[in-house]
Amino acid sequence: MHERIKYLLLLSSICIFPTIACLAQSAQEILMKYDKVVFAPLDQYAEITIQITDKKGNSSIRKASMLQKGKHKRITRFTSPASQAGIGFLSLPNELMYIYLPAFGKERRIASHIKNQTFAGTDFTYEDMEALAYSDKYNPKLIRTTESSYILELIPKNPRNSEYSKLIITIDKKEFYGTNTIYYNKSGQKCKKLVTKMEKRGIYWIALSAEMTDLIKNHKTKMTITKITHDQKLSDEEFTIRKLVQ
Amino acid sequence: MVTEKITSLVLRYPKLIIIATIGITILLSFFVSKLEVNPDVFSNLPEDDKTAQLFNKIGEEYGGNYLCLIGLKAEDVFTTQVLSSIKQITDSARTIAGVGAVNSLTNILDIQGDEWGIVIGQLVDPYNLPHRTSQLDSLKTYVLNKALYKGGLVSPDAKMTVVLVRLEEDIDKTEVASKLKEKITAIGIPEKLFFGGQPFVMMEFGHVILRDITFIGPVTLLFILLVLYFGLRSLRAVLFPVLTVVISCIWTFGLMGLLGVKISIITSVIPILLVAIGSAYTLHMMNRIYETKAKKGENTLKKAISFIIVPIFFTAITTLFGFMSFVFGSYLDMISKFGIFTSVGIAVALLLSITFVPALMSFSRNNTRNTTKTSEADSQLLTRFLKAITRTVFNHPERIVWIWIFLILIFILGIFRLERSVNITDYFKKDNPIRITENILQEKLGGTSPVYISIKGDLLQPEVLKMIRKTEDYLTSFPEVVHAQSIADLIEEMHFVMGEGRTIPDDKEKISNLWFLLEGQDVLQRLVNYEKNEAIIHATFGSDEMDKMRDFVSKMNAFFIANETENISFELSGMPSLLLCFDESILRSQLQSLALAIILVLLAVSLLGRSFKMGFFAITPILSTLCILYGFMGIVSIPLDLATVLVGSISIGIGIDYSIHIMNQVNADRKQGRSLQTAISHAIQISGKSIIINVFSVSAGFLVLILSSLVPLQRFGILVAVTMLGSGFGSVTLLPSILLIHEKLINKHHHA
Numbered sequence: 002m003h004e005r006i007k008y009l010l011l012l013s014s015i016c017i018f019p020t021i022a023c024l025a026q027s028a029q030e031i032l033m034k035y036d037k038v039v040f041a042p043l044d045q046y047a048e049i050t051i052q053i054t055d056k057k058g059n060s061s062i063r064k065a066s067m068l069q070k071g072k073h074k075r076i077t078r079f080t081s082p083a084s085q086a087g088i089g090f091l092s093l094p095n096e097l098m099y100i101y102l103p104a105f106g107k108e109r110r111i112a113s114h115i116k117n118q119t120f121a122g123t124d125f126t127y128e129d130m131e132a133l134a135y136s137d138k139y140n141p142k143l144i145r146t147t148e149s150s151y152i153l154e155l156i157p158k159n160p161r162n163s164e165y166s167k168l169i170i171t172i173d174k175k176e177f178y179g180t181n182t183i184y185y186n187k188s189g190q191k192c193k194k195l196v197t198k199m200e201k202r203g204i205y206w207i208a209l210s211a212e213m214t215d216l217i218k219n220h221k222t223k224m225t226i227t228k229i230t231h232d233q234k235l236s237d238e239e240f241t242i243r244k245l246v247q
Numbered sequence: 248m249v250t251e252k253i254t255s256l257v258l259r260y261p262k263l264i265i266i267a268t269i270g271i272t273i274l275l276s277f278f279v280s281k282l283e284v285n286p287d288v289f290s291n292l293p294e295d296d297k298t299a300q301l302f303n304k305i306g307e308e309y310g311g312n313y314l315c316l317i318g319l320k321a322e323d324v325f326t327t328q329v330l331s332s333i334k335q336i337t338d339s340a341r342t343i344a345g346v347g348a349v350n351s352l353t354n355i356l357d358i359q360g361d362e363w364g365i366v367i368g369q370l371v372d373p374y375n376l377p378h379r380t381s382q383l384d385s386l387k388t389y390v391l392n393k394a395l396y397k398g399g400l401v402s403p404d405a406k407m408t409v410v411l412v413r414l415e416e417d418i419d420k421t422e423v424a425s426k427l428k429e430k431i432t433a434i435g436i437p438e439k440l441f442f443g444g445q446p447f448v449m450m451e452f453g454h455v456i457l458r459d460i461t462f463i464g465p466v467t468l469l470f471i472l473l474v475l476y477f478g479l480r481s482l483r484a485v486l487f488p489v490l491t492v493v494i495s496c497i498w499t500f501g502l503m504g505l506l507g508v509k510i511s512i513i514t515s516v517i518p519i520l521l522v523a524i525g526s527a528y529t530l531h532m533m534n535r536i537y538e539t540k541a542k543k544g545e546n547t548l549k550k551a552i553s554f555i556i557v558p559i560f561f562t563a564i565t566t567l568f569g570f571m572s573f574v575f576g577s578y579l580d581m582i583s584k585f586g587i588f589t590s591v592g593i594a595v596a597l598l599l600s601i602t603f604v605p606a607l608m609s610f611s612r613n614n615t616r617n618t619t620k621t622s623e624a625d626s627q628l629l630t631r632f633l634k635a636i637t638r639t640v641f642n643h644p645e646r647i648v649w650i651w652i653f654l655i656l657i658f659i660l661g662i663f664r665l666e667r668s669v670n671i672t673d674y675f676k677k678d679n680p681i682r683i684t685e686n687i688l689q690e691k692l693g694g695t696s697p698v699y700i701s702i703k704g705d706l707l708q709p710e711v712l713k714m715i716r717k718t719e720d721y722l723t724s725f726p727e728v729v730h731a732q733s734i735a736d737l738i739e740e741m742h743f744v745m746g747e748g749r750t751i752p753d754d755k756e757k758i759s760n761l762w763f764l765l766e767g768q769d770v771l772q773r774l775v776n777y778e779k780n781e782a783i784i785h786a787t788f789g790s791d792e793m794d795k796m797r798d799f800v801s802k803m804n805a806f807f808i809a810n811e812t813e814n815i816s817f818e819l820s821g822m823p824s825l826l827l828c829f830d831e832s833i834l835r836s837q838l839q840s841l842a843l844a845i846i847l848v849l850l851a852v853s854l855l856g857r858s859f860k861m862g863f864f865a866i867t868p869i870l871s872t873l874c875i876l877y878g879f880m881g882i883v884s885i886p887l888d889l890a891t892v893l894v895g896s897i898s899i900g901i902g903i904d905y906s907i908h909i910m911n912q913v914n915a916d917r918k919q920g921r922s923l924q925t926a927i928s929h930a931i932q933i934s935g936k937s938i939i940i941n942v943f944s945v946s947a948g949f950l951v952l953i954l955s956s957l958v959p960l961q962r963f964g965i966l967v968a969v970t971m972l973g974s975g976f977g978s979v980t981l982l983p984s985i986l987l988i989h990e991k992l993i994n995k996h997h998h999a
Binding site for chain 1: 338339341342360365366367368369374375707744745746747754756757759760761763764766767768777
């Protein structure tokens with residue numbers, strides 16, 4: 002799942018240069034440090050629970066397992082409810098994406114130009130889930146500093162490739178993880194809000210839960226990690242179509 | 248006697264009455280400012296009606312009752328420029344609070360598949376619109392070959408496309424529609440735009456209602472003022488009725504504001520009705536006071552008031568009965584409210600005529616001057632005319648009755664051609680932009696009238712989805728039905744892209760897998776419920792013809808009965824079903840309210856004349872006029888609609904007043920021992936004058952409605968004027984003739 006929400010981070014830079022965090026830093030430096038924290042683990046295995054709540058308060062729960070290696074290889078498989086068990090998604094570099102439907106015993110490639118579509122009924126779009134470093138995708142501007150956080154405004158470098166006009170992200174001053182992100186649509190209206198709950202597991206900071214609220218549809222998705230392991234040295238073989246259809 | 252007690256009280260405390268009236272008026276005028284307009288005809292549907300309940304339920308749970316259609320017209324929709332305009336409209340509409348889903352060519356869900364893979368995404372990439380000719384041509388070919396889009400999102404000639412904007416429930420629809428129109432217009436895109444659909448129709452209704460109240464109300468008042476002035480040649484005789492009417496309007500609307508009752512398309516006519524009807528009571532009161540004083544000098548105010556209270560009271564009561572007949576058995580809530588509040592207004596006008604007006608007149612020093620002036624200048628023409636009528640009535644009573652019978656017989660033939668009209672769009676004039684837009688949308692894109700079929704059953708079961716398919720196929724076999732969409736379409740499309748044909752899978756597991764791919768798509772919220780045990784087939788009906796609607800609804804219901812099983816049930820709703828109910832209710836409430844009005848009025852006039860036979864004679868002019876009215880409607884093709892359905896009962900209520908005045912005068916003279924001939928002559932000369940002036944003033948008032956932008960209100964004005972003329976002249980020709988013939992027959996009988 003989404004790198005920013007997920008999992009862990011290595012705070013190596015802070016360990017090595019503890020004083021740097023305390024100094025005034027440029028917006029670009031802050032964002033690069035944030036990216037470093039987000040993409041810290043080499044690989045990971047996580048079991049997640051996804052709770053989707055609609056505007057009437059109806060709630061449904063799904064469970065899935067997820068394997069990820071680096072920035073660009075990920076395989077997600079639903080395990081619950083029974084009617085959806087076995088459905089899998091495979092994401093590979095160059096925006097290649099496949100879906101596997103067990104009742105058909107077939108995989109199908111999914112087009113890449115569907116960034117603003119929601120992922121499997123959640124409030125996360127494919128754009129929210131893509132594994133691009135923020136420092137590559139956005140031009141940051143430091144708009145405020147509080148006692149504990151940096152507040153950055155992120156403007157897409159290529160507006161045609163984003164459904165958002167800007168993001169306002171709150172980054173922890175000490176550990177450089179994100180805690181809160183507000184998304185603005187093309188009309189400048191607040192459209193979504195992401196709140197993450199971070200916890201340190203081993204050497205990484207993990208987003209134990211991430212709640213995305215669609216402020217317009219009044220619909221929300223909460224992803225909670227129930228189990229996580231890191232750096233298992235997963236082989237590239239785990240991220241193939243053959244593995245997807247198994 | 249009660250009348251004398253009332254008169255004594257009025258004359259004893261005139262100052263108190265005047266102060267109290269002014270006080271209440273000031274108080275209630277505060278609430279007039281709180282009045283709101285509710286132009287939504289469909290918010291008036293009865294809560295216990297099954298069709299209306301389903302219609303509202305689908306609107307609330309699945310959206311769609313309040314659908315705005317923004318049409319774009321261009322030489323060719325498939326150009327980068329037009330697509331960019333569509334995208335701008337789509338993005339802009341989505342940002343308005345109160346707007347739910349927005350669907351257009353640039354964001355519509357599209358499912359495609361081939362050997363390469365599947366795309367469950369958008370028809371075009373909104374961030375990278377096609378710009379090469381080959382891309383645009385291929386998009387055009389694809390869209391025009393896909394049943395889901397052709398004729399729905401894009402006209403078959405590719406010259407028009409539409410952005411569908413669904414409004415949320417529990418919001419002010421007209422306000423959101425207004426913001427939407429303002430915002431989209433402000434973008435300044437080069438293509439021609441059309442704003443159609445129920446919310447825009449409601450918005451236009453709102454504007455028209457306000458315009459009618461603020462413009463036509465005062466114009467009516469002015470018209471009546473002029474007619475009264477030319478009839479009576481007295482400023483005071485004009486000012487008093489106008490004052491009564493203005494106060495009655497303030498009290499009625501103030502009460503509506505106080506009780507939170509909103510103004511509807513029908514209740515907007517109340518001021519015009521009160522102006523036309525309410526002025527008559529004051530007019531009769533003043534006329535009687537003048538007449539009495541002219542003959543007997545001063546200090547006869549009490550006598551005059553005592554005499555006129557009874558007929559004024561009965562004329563008001565019978566008019567009230569006409570309006571009260573709408574309170575019971577009306578399909579639409581706004582018609583009941585119309586009945587209630589017009590009755591309130593009339594009651595107020597009555598109260599003011601017998602209290603406030605005499606109280607004011609008790610302070611005037613020289614009342615006779617007006618009368619003298621009136622009797623001299625007034626209407627020599629009118630007097631001559633009434634004398635001529637009296638002569639004709641005395642010389643040829645039988646001939647008059649035969650002329651009326653002849654007229655009735657001719658017009659009765661027209662009754663068989665009487666039609667009903669329930670199409671709300673037709674309520675606007677032909678040149679109204681909203682009507683033009685609706686016609687264009689109907690012609691190019693199949694109309695904006697929604698049709699819904701609710702199918703209950705386990706939607707993961709193949710047989711239920713197959714039944715949805717079968718129902719949708721049957722639905723689209725009607726040539727009027729277009730844009731059908733259901734969950735079965737999406738499941739079949741997904742099945743197709745999985746390489747297994749455009750069918751419903753036989754396997755429940757496969758259905759579950761396909762369903763998973765659709766999760767989160769906005770369109771699902773419109774097609775199925777959260778529990779997945781109810782699906783809605785959406786479609787639009789592209790015809791206004793009632794016969795086609797009737798045929799459609801009856802055949803669909805027969806299909807449901809034939810296909811219902813233990814696990815699958817159906818229900819039909821939407822505009823055709825609602826309009827049919829509406830249509831039937833128009834006929835039903837017409838008959839009910841007419842019957843009720845006739846019975847109540849007959850009872851009232853029988854009580855007044857203390858004779859059932861006399862009561863029957865009294866209602867003969869108005870009954871005859873009704874035959875002529877409905878025949879006239881049939882002959883000139885004026886249908887029964889939301890407003891013209893009211894004319895019959897209103898006419899009974901108002902028209903009977905003329906007979907009451909004639910009967911009252913005749914009875915009074917007979918009591919004094921005068922002969923019937925003298926009594927009738929007297930009645931035509933005295934009451935006839937008020938009647939004729941009133942006929943012209945009321946008719947003039949109602950004819951002002953021709954200025955309304957709403958066709959039913961125009962027709963309403965014309966028809967009330969026609970019936971006023973009919974019943975007015977009936978009361979001075981037919982009624983006296985019947986009385987004379989009746990006496991002749993009695994005399995013959997006695998001689999025999």
